[in-house]
Amino acid sequence: MKKVNALTSVLVTFAVLLAGCSGNNDKPSASSSAPESAPASSASASSSASGSAESDVYPENGLSKSEKVTLKMGYWESGSGRAWMDRAVEKFTAKYPNVEFDITSSPTLETILEPKIAAGDDNDMFDLFIPRFSGANQHERLVTAGKLEPLDDLWERELPGESGKTLRSVISDDAYEATVSLGYTARLPVAGYTAGLFFDQKLFEEKGWNKNPATWDEFVALLDQIKSDGVIPITFPGVYSGYLTDYVFNILQFDLAKANGNFDTYLQNFRSFTGPQLTTPENKEAWSRMYDFGKKGYFPSGVAALNHTQSQMQVLQHKAALVATGDWVGNEMKNATPEGFTWGFMAVPAVNDVNQTIFVNSGISDIAFMIWKNKPELNKQWAKEFVISLYDFDIQTAIASEAGAYPARLDFGDDAARTEKLQPTQAAVMAYSSARNVQYISYRRDFGLTSPENGTADKMLSELITAVATGKKDPAPVLEEAEKLKQTAIEKDRPKS
The missing domain is CATH 3.40.190.10 (Periplasmic binding protein-like II)
Incomplete structure (x- = not known):
């Protein structure tokens, strides 16, 4: 198991995803000038209105249940395929039926992504995308130009359904340092490779x-x-x-x-x-x-x-x-x-x-998601919710079994049943690392x-x-x-x- 944990720790590739936003920002705070007491009928009406407002939001993130949003995604359909992503979208939209996805999937995503960036039309641009570029250092240029949504606030976000376990706690130091190396977090890994x-x-x-x-x-x-x-x-x-x-x-x-x-x-x-x-x-x-x-x-x-x-x-x-x-x-x-x-x-x-x-060689940033900064706030909030949902063990296991990539989570190898889902190529790398004094490096x-x-x-x-x-x-x-x-x-x- 030490070998498994070491392997999954380093291989957090590259590569791919982004996570949530604060769940309380949209909730109104009590006014300091409000009267100490109110007539019973007024209090009852206030309570009813409050209950109605609360029932219209998801308790885990404070986002509206009724406000519909469509997220445009640019997905790089590499050798890892798309089955795991379709599973992730299906699971997310079942939980949040007000959210829809418009996915552009291509093995040559850069031929679609880069013209969109060059055109400068924020409305036509993807809300979130895998950073697949043909030009060198395009990531750095986008950061310098202020085109990417900062994601620093996500590191201390709790993973969905896992109280007390933050995103930062399940990401390797190497992956963390790679994502913040340009001054702020512009992309987050979802999987890696060797x-x-x-x-x-x-x-x-x-x-x-x-x-x-x-x-x-x-x-x-x-x-x-x-x-x-x-x-x-x-x-x-x-x-x-x-x-x-x-x-x-x-x-x-x-x-x-x-x-x-x-x-x-x-x-x-x-x-x-x-x-x-x-x-x-x-x-x-x-x-x-x-x-x-x-x-x-x-x-x-x-x-x-x-x-x-x-x-x-x-x-x-x-x-x-x-x-x-x-x-x-x-x-x-x-x-x-x-x-x-x-x-x-x-x-x-x-x-x-x-x-x-x-x-x-290990890739820790190729498989990742970025969020475009000049998008409606609601779109960016839901994009963050989606990318953090990709750390769900069900999706991380699909990445291993269907995509043939190493899941980003450090604790993926804590369960032997999950490691058995690794495809033969990943299993071969693991066997080699067991037989030799291997150190992974990006x-x-x-x-x-x-x-x-x-x-x-x-x-x-x-x-x-x-x-x-x-x-x-x-x-x-x-x-x-x-x-x-x-x-x-x-x-x-x-x-x-």
Whole structure:
């Protein structure tokens, strides 16, 4: 159970939801100038009116039962699907029949969301939405522009039906710090994810491949054996090449810093953008190893043209052994998964110490909800009520069983019956963490970079990935050039004290 609790504690991804408002603000207070007593008939009428008013509001939040409201939601229908969200909406509207939802659901929500933001029409904008953006640092820009409703008041809100248990008490410190890092709470997580290398356990057993390499040398030996057996060792979506860096190789810098004995300082500098970011010895070594793998032919030759489902299909078809992706892959590919296929998981052990700490990427803010500030107060109040309802254990369990994601609640793992609802990919991650000294880590920063120089640097790195993975380009010169741009952006964007 300690393993379960640790896992659910860290994985609070990313990612997704928002909660309530004070329940007493709308109730009238007694006037200090009122007479000490009133005629009986007047008191009776006053009591009747008061009783009528109270019967028209929900006691748990003070909102009107009769005033109808329609909430426009922008829902990112990712690999986690939509079944859990439909369940949540159905349960909420059964409890509050005066509330309706107008849901726009899309796997490419950014193509709908971003034009709405750019148009500046508050009436047409979603009341609440999952922050799915194509542009870098859009979250930070919206915060700076004052477009997002502050949600700081929600942390001490009691969870529906759970007296004495606040939202803050069931959220991990890492998730909390990530949501308030820009000065105020603009989004809240509802679920998280883990990412790394996923594979078919059955194929590994048939081939005699090592399912759990303990050291760097063992991991490289595994890839050599896979390649000698005529199978692509590692695949990833070149169209979304960040899968390879964010989920695998960028993590190695933290492994190496831990092994070098400077992890705490390294992580602090990473979070606060202090000192070099791309040209640290640890990060250059991680890119160098990816380049070495590219020269050895460990990745598909035509990887630049692959999208995420195509790369994942290569593993399902046993054309590739390992795919860089997230634990949503089981849910995303369930209709294409052949009988007998059993998902396994591994991360990369960066050094030759069997007791080393192995870091695993966890997303804590991708799956989250934001509320648009320039909306009627009633809409915002009900939007908050809805997002806090997503912390109900029934909905959190649906997130685990139907969406294939890790629930946000720290206490989800307190009940073994709930953890049994985790899908096979999450169970595989849990098994791996039990066998190795695993520590989960996110890429959150203390502030965002919005200057053009940062955008240019990120574009350079994105374009570099497939060139390095195919062994065509040494990453070192590009890292040096991108570092200069990154440092300029840091100097411009660092908050002034």
